[in-house]
Amino acid sequence: MKRVYVNEQWCLGCHLCEYYCAYANSGQESMVKALKDKTIRARIKVEEKDGISFAVNCRHCTEPLCVKSCIAGALTQKDGLIVIDQDKCVGCFSCIMACPYGALMPNEEGVMQKCELCTTNSHMLPVCVSGCPNKAIVFEER
Amino acid sequence: MKYVIVGNSIASVGCIESIRKVDKEGSICVIGDEKYPCYARPLISYLLQSKTTVEKMVYRDKAFYESNAVTLLLGKRAKTIDRETKHLALDDGSTVAYDKLLIATGSYPFIPPMKNLESVKKCFTFMNLDDAKNLEKALAKESRVLIIGAGLIGLKCAEGIRDRVKSITVVDLASRILPSILDEAGSALVEKKLTDEGLTFILHDSVREFFNGDALLSSGAVVGYDILVLAVGVRPNISLVNEAGGEVNRAILIDEKCQTSIPDVYAAGDCCESIDYVTKERKVLAILPNAYMQGEVAGRNMAGDETFFDKAMAMNAIGFFGLHVITAGIYEGQEKLFTTETGYKRLFVQDGTLVGYILIGDTINRAGIYTSLIRNKTDLGTLDFDLISEEPLLMAFAKKERAHKLGDAQ
Ligand SMILES: Cc1cc2nc3c(=O)[nH]c(=O)nc-3n(C[C@H](O)[C@H](O)[C@H](O)COP(=O)(O)OP(=O)(O)OC[C@H]3O[C@@H](n4cnc5c(N)ncnc54)[C@H](O)[C@@H]3O)c2cc1C
Ligand code: SF4
Ligand code: SF4
Numbered sequence: 001m002k003r004v005y006v007n008e009q010w011c012l013g014c015h016l017c018e019y020y021c022a023y024a025n026s027g028q029e030s031m032v033k034a035l036k037d038k039t040i041r042a043r044i045k046v047e048e049k050d051g052i053s054f055a056v057n058c059r060h061c062t063e064p065l066c067v068k069s070c071i072a073g074a075l076t077q078k079d080g081l082i083v084i085d086q087d088k089c090v091g092c093f094s095c096i097m098a099c100p101y102g103a104l105m106p107n108e109e110g111v112m113q114k115c116e117l118c119t120t121n122s123h124m125l126p127v128c129v130s131g132c133p134n135k136a137i138v139f140e141e142r
Numbered sequence: 143m144k145y146v147i148v149g150n151s152i153a154s155v156g157c158i159e160s161i162r163k164v165d166k167e168g169s170i171c172v173i174g175d176e177k178y179p180c181y182a183r184p185l186i187s188y189l190l191q192s193k194t195t196v197e198k199m200v201y202r203d204k205a206f207y208e209s210n211a212v213t214l215l216l217g218k219r220a221k222t223i224d225r226e227t228k229h230l231a232l233d234d235g236s237t238v239a240y241d242k243l244l245i246a247t248g249s250y251p252f253i254p255p256m257k258n259l260e261s262v263k264k265c266f267t268f269m270n271l272d273d274a275k276n277l278e279k280a281l282a283k284e285s286r287v288l289i290i291g292a293g294l295i296g297l298k299c300a301e302g303i304r305d306r307v308k309s310i311t312v313v314d315l316a317s318r319i320l321p322s323i324l325d326e327a328g329s330a331l332v333e334k335k336l337t338d339e340g341l342t343f344i345l346h347d348s349v350r351e352f353f354n355g356d357a358l359l360s361s362g363a364v365v366g367y368d369i370l371v372l373a374v375g376v377r378p379n380i381s382l383v384n385e386a387g388g389e390v391n392r393a394i395l396i397d398e399k400c401q402t403s404i405p406d407v408y409a410a411g412d413c414c415e416s417i418d419y420v421t422k423e424r425k426v427l428a429i430l431p432n433a434y435m436q437g438e439v440a441g442r443n444m445a446g447d448e449t450f451f452d453k454a455m456a457m458n459a460i461g462f463f464g465l466h467v468i469t470a471g472i473y474e475g476q477e478k479l480f481t482t483e484t485g486y487k488r489l490f491v492q493d494g495t496l497v498g499y500i501l502i503g504d505t506i507n508r509a510g511i512y513t514s515l516i517r518n519k520t521d522l523g524t525l526d527f528d529l530i531s532e533e534p535l536l537m538a539f540a541k542k543e544r545a546h547k548l549g550d551a552q
Contacts, residue, residue: 006548008541047537049529054544056536059552065510068156068438069431071184072194073201088198090188093459093506097468098431100517101547102508102534110464142551 001080002141004044004117004126006054011046011136013053018042020131021057021115024123041107043115044128044137055128055137057115058082058103066114069098074112081119086111143168145444146230146238148220148382149246150174151183152430153411155201156437157244157444162210164445170212171238173230175219178271179207184430186274187302190281196271223386225404242444245394245402245409246437247379249428253372256290257351265370268299280369281306288357288367290349292319294460296373300341301462311342311365313357318345323458323469328500331485335465378413378426391415393426398450400440408444410436419455420471420497420516427454453517459509468509471498471516478531480505489531495519508534 019035021042026034044057064082067075074088075095091110096102104114117139118126129139145161147154150172158170174180180201188194207214219233223243230238251267259265266277277299285307289296292314300310312319318329319336333343344363351358357365378393389395389403393415400408400416411433418425432454439451457470465484475492485503489496489512496515511534514520530538536547 001551003551008544008548047535049535049537052537054536054548056548059547061552065431068434071430072182072199076202088182088194090185090193092184092461093466093468093509094431095510096506097457097459097470097509097513099508099510100514101536101552102511105507142549 001060002117002139003060004057004115004129004137004139005142006056007136007138008052008054010134011053011055012134013046013048014133015046016131016133017044017055017128017137018046020127024118024127025113025121027121041105041113043103043105043113045102045105055132056101056103057128058099059101060117065098065100066095066104069094081117082114083116083120084112084114086113143445144239144241145170145244146240146242147172147244147246148174148230149244149248149379149411149413150176150180150214150216151246151248151411152180152201152433153246153248153437153440154244155180155206156434157246157410157441158210158212160438160441161445164442164447168241168445170210171215171240172207172212173215173218173220173232173238175217176270176272177217179214179216181271183270184298186268186271187298189271189274190278190299190302190306199271220382223382223404223407225386225407228406241406243407244437244440244444245382245407245413246411246433247382248412248433249376249378251372252375252377254374256349259352261354262352262370264368265372267372268295269376274302277303277369277371282368284308285368286366287311287369287371288313288365289371289373290314291373291375292316292343292345293322293373293375294320294458295376296371297336297462298460299371299373300336301339304340307369309342310340311344311367313344313347313349313359313365315348316345319343320460323456323460324467325473325488325500327486328467328469328502331502332462332465332467336462339463376412376428378415378428380413383407383409391424395424396436398452399443399448400436400451401443408440410440416454417452419453425454425456427456429456429458431457455516457513459506465503466506468501468506469499470509470513471496473498473500480532491522494522496522510534511536 022040023031023034028034107113181199222231287310289312347359380390383394384390394409412428442449459468478489480487487505488500490498526538
């Protein structure tokens with residue numbers, strides 16, 4: 001399965017992936033409308049320290065601890081992709097307790113959100129990857 | 143191959159999903175005494191709180207049993223195992239033959255003797271969907287609710303019904319709430335939160351006798367009530383295995399392949415005692431992730447794919463009225479403490495590895511990074527422990543480890 005992988009040495013720490021992610025999942029047509037005057041809640045997060053930076057999002061684990069730990073059955077594995085049914089989520093944080101990468105986070109309403117590789121929004125291909133100016137994240141089979 | 147599973151809940155689903163990864167042909171029969179397809183048991187309090195619905199609580203989608211070719215026998219109880227002829231006897235008089243059997247029977251509420259309890263008309267336990275539905279029917283705006291037990295189940299019940307009743311009093315013999323998962327400071331913090339939200343606690347006390355509408359406590363205090371909820375504790379359902387001569391202690395004993403001592407009989411979930419990965423002691427770890435993963439490993443082994451589950455450990459994520467708590471492992475060894483505006487973080491280190499943590503309030507984000515340190519017994523010397531203690535970041539790992547985490551398929 002194709003996943004998003006990180007080339008740490010190429011990351012500029014520009015956070016564009018986060019902006020593209022927030023826009024892609026906002027349901028808005030224009031990026032300006034989606035992001036203007038808003039605190040963004042992206043499903044990809046850039047870690048930075050001492051000149052090193054890299055973006056972290058869901059690894060789509062083959063043995064997903066989040067799925068096995070979700071008390072609501074809101075997280076499932078569908079053809080390798082780990083998806084969340086936000087309608088079922090009760091915001092208990094069990095998935096956050098379980099995910100080794102820190103790849104889930106609550107949205108404004110306290111419902112969990114995670115990267116679904118842009119398969120569940122209107123974009124179909126990871127927008128963070130196409131928005132990265134330096135190929136520090138790539139979408140490929142490994 | 144005939145796979146038979148007793149109990150139709152989380153461990154059972156884990157088992158079905160893993161059997162089907164290995165064996166698409168064998169028959170799977172599930173016997174469950176509740177009349178529902180598997181639902182998310184921990185959500186019964188969220189149901190009363192209107193944060194979910196019975197439809198949304200189903201644990202897997204509608205097509206689950208059909209697409210996994212599972213025969214469901216609901217509303218029936220398995221009564222005995224005949225280990226010689228490999229048959230189960232059910233309460234309707236029928237028998238079911240098995241080649242591989244999983245016992246995933248969970249637990250039942252423990253009710254200590256209390257004088258005159260039988261005279262209490264509106265008395266409930268809080269373990270399953272029917273309990274929640276029955277309790278819901280009894281709730282009224284003017285109800286005074288008395289909950290016995292300040293553990294996870296009693297307090298989640300309280301949260302679930304708070305807005306629907308007049309008052310809630312929680313009585314517990316222990317001197318603090320949630321003692322099994324929290325340290326003293328944590329108990330105090332959560333107790334304060336719950337008190338601010340309108341609950342009344344009477345700790346270090348117990349019911350001596352029930353009267354019509356009043357409970358007399360050992361201390362002499364009297365608590366008026368209309369509805370009683372018993373959430374003192376649970377006992378594992380071990381009788382099937384016990385009566386068939388399988389090894390049991392407090393719960394059914396299983397090995398790392400989730401086998402009981404009876405050939406071809408496996409067990410998983412809340413009815414089991416397994417080895418705690420952190421302490422190496424035998425323990426009942428009655429939590430959902432454990433039930434799922436044990437069921438999964440049992441299923442693999444039942445289908446002939448040798449697999450071990452050696453990472454059972456305590457971990458809990460629990461929240462009340464927006465105050466979240468995440469804990470894992472054990473609270474022993476050297477510790478690091480960070481206090482914040484809404485809570486704190488305590489990390490416990492033994493022999494150079496993280497063995498436990500308590501996170502309350504705004505310290506809970508990305509907690510799984512800490513959990514992974516416990517689960518992998520990561521040598522803390524290989525990472526920037528000061529940094530990761532401050533904040534759970536992948537940045538704290540060595541460059542090579544980061545490249546593996548973010549560059550390899552996981
Ligand atoms: C109110 C509440 C809140 C909870 N919150 C959390 C939480 O936040 N996080 C967490 O990790 N865990 C939580 N738990 C615990 C979690 O629900 C259990 O760990 C999990 O359900 C265990 O799954 P299981 O498959 O082992 O057994 P169970 O879910 O207990 O299911 C066992 C099933 O077997 C059936 N059965 C028993 N004997 C027989 C028989 N002889 N024949 C046929 N059927 C039988 C039972 O009726 C039951 O349906 C909570 C539990 C409750 C009650
Ligand atoms: S959320 Fe975390 S545990 Fe779940 S699949 Fe993604 S990386 Fe793995
Ligand atoms: S927060 Fe939501 S997705 Fe995460 S474990 Fe709880 S119910 Fe499942």
